[in-house]
Amino acid sequence: MIHDALFGKPLISLVTVGLAGMVVWYLLSRQRPTMRLVVQILFFGLMTLIVVGSGIEPHRFLGYQSEDPQALLVVLAKSLWWVHLAWAVIGFIRLYLVLEGSPREARLLQDLVIGVVYIGMALSILAFVFGVPIGTLVATSGVVAIILGLALQSTLADVFSGIALTLGRPYIIGDWILLSDGTEGRVVESNWRATHILTGANNVVVLPNSFLAKLALTNVSRPDESHLLILPIRIAPTRMPASVRQVMLSALGSCNSIVREPPPVVALKGLDATAVEIELQFRVSSPSQRIPARNEVLDLVYRHCKSAGLLLAIPAAAAVLTSELPSEETARPPRVTPLELIEAIPIFAALTSDEKRKLAETTAVREFRKGDVIVQEGEMLPSLMMVRAGIIAARHGDDERGRLAPGDFFGETGLLAAMQEVCTLEALTAVTVYEIDQQAFAPLLNERPALAEEIAEDLALRAARFRDDATLPAEPAHSARAILKTIRTIFRA
Known part of the structure; x- marks a missing residue:
């Protein structure tokens, strides 16, 4: 019964199977290329089976009269067979290139081969279905190609330059490149016509491939992005x-x-x-x-x-008199006083000049040797430390989270909010710090109760920023309200 349905009227069967294959192929998702290839092969195999079993020869032009009632069916059936043959070949090409894992070269090669396949299919249909003499057509198309080549000279230069850049691989998508004309940025797209570069100013520069191929190019991303x-x-x-x-x-x-x-x-x-x-x-x-x-x-x-x-x-x-130049004997080195460090600390910005001066007078000097652990992770420092000289490493577990230099400070969360340190602090060199304890800071908060609210807000922001940088989980105790409550509890005691 199936044999009669397929081979009883082979032309109608070919047209029906061919059209059904096209409908099913278009309904399948583009995200499932393997399934599409299987469908293409199945329908093409079924059409080939009908062609072989019925004695139809799609690769030969046997000639027929336009008055023949079956002429239209013959043309349609043979054309559909050639279309499905081209789709099956293209499906194999796409699957092979995807498995190869070279996306940029694969896309270029895929476009080239698919273009050749479609041209071959069109010429085959013209020759074997309509009986058009291909030799004459090619000779005529040569003249047309010359005319089009002259008209599209700039576009063709971009296309062939794009092919050369793709095969040479001076860069890939995502690379940061610097051109000899001063253009610099990250490659975000590259196609047949042009290359798109995202600059540091967040603008996209579109450069024709023919122009890009003439410029000296420095790939900053190779061998790495450092x-x-x-x-x-x-x-x-x-x-x-x-x-x-x-x-x-x-x-x-x-x-x-x-x-x-x-x-x-x-x-x-x-x-x-x-x-x-x-x-x-x-x-x-x-x-x-x-x-x-x-x-x-x-x-x-x-x-x-x-x-x-x-x-x-x-x-x-600069013009300068020799007598004005500083020497080892005459130079007056700048001094770093506790007051200067206090003025540089954001949480003390709300203090008046008088309050900062009084606070600076209460500072004590502490020194640490290279390798000394100043505070362990999880401990609490009851005083604020301002780095006068040296380098301190902040470590969370085995990872180094950052370094502190002269002018930086730490311990403010323990001094003001009784919060534990989230990093271990270790002296990488000899370190000198100025220290302010709770007894020195208590009179300021007693005289200005509103100051506690400003400090709590600043400490909450600093704690959130630090924990984000260190990829640590947030803690309710680090909210501004919780910090304010702790500050008032500590300094009322």
Whole structure:
């Protein structure tokens, strides 16, 4: 019965199966390429079975009269067979290239092969279904191709340049590239016509492939995204160059935005009566970190120079009398006083100048040797520590969460809110700190009760920001209301 249905009227069967295959193929989701390929093979196999069993020869043009009532069926049946053959071949190509795992080359090769398959299908239908002489058509199309080539010269240049860039692989999607014309950014899209680059200003620059192929290109993302920065610094020659170099190494060692491995380098570039010229060489994890890292390094260089008593040199181009230049004998190194550190701490911003001065008078000096553990994770510091000199590492478990440098502070949560430290603090170098205890701070809160609310808000924000950076779970005890309640309890006792 099935045999009669398929082979009784083979042309009608071919048309029916071909159209049914197209409908089923379009209804299948594009997210299931394997299922689509199976459907294509099944329908093409069934159509081939009908063709072979019925003696129909789709690869030959046998000729027929337009008056023949079956002429339309013959044309439609043969055309459908060739279409399903092309789809089956394309399905195999797509599946093979997906399994190969090279998305960029696969897409290019897939487009090229699919284009050849469709051209071959169209020529086959013209030759074997309609009997069109292909030789004459190709000769005529050559003239048309020349005309189109001249008209589309710019577009074709972009297409072939895109092929060359794809096969050469100077970059892939996601790479950060720098062009010789100054364009810089991350590659977000690359197609036949152009390459799209997302710049640091959050703009998308679209460059034609033919233009891009002519430019010198630096791929900042290879072999990895770490990026070298070189920062020149000029220090007044009031100390031995070796001492200046050590201070600069301390500044780089306390920076949280740069890469630790390979370690940063301090190179002495020159020495004259006006300055010790230094070059700081360090790496960042990605090009997007260049500005934050440079800002932090400059800030730390200033803080470490002030802490060590170094002076920044005047610009090389500035006119200056020799007698005005500082020397080891005449230089007056900047002093870092407790009052200056207190004025730099955000939680004390609400204090008046008088209150800050009184608080500074109560500070005590503490010193730690290299390797000393200042506080363990989970312990509480009942005093605030302001770093006068040295570097402190903050560790949570086995991971280093950051480093503290001169001008930074810690222990404020224990002093004001009886909160435990979430990191272990260890001295990486000899460290000097100024200490303020609860007895010194109590009179301020007793005189100004509203000050506790301002401090509680600031401490809550600092605790939330730190825990986000350290990927630690939030705690209800770190809310502004809970901190305020604790502050009032501590300082009323």
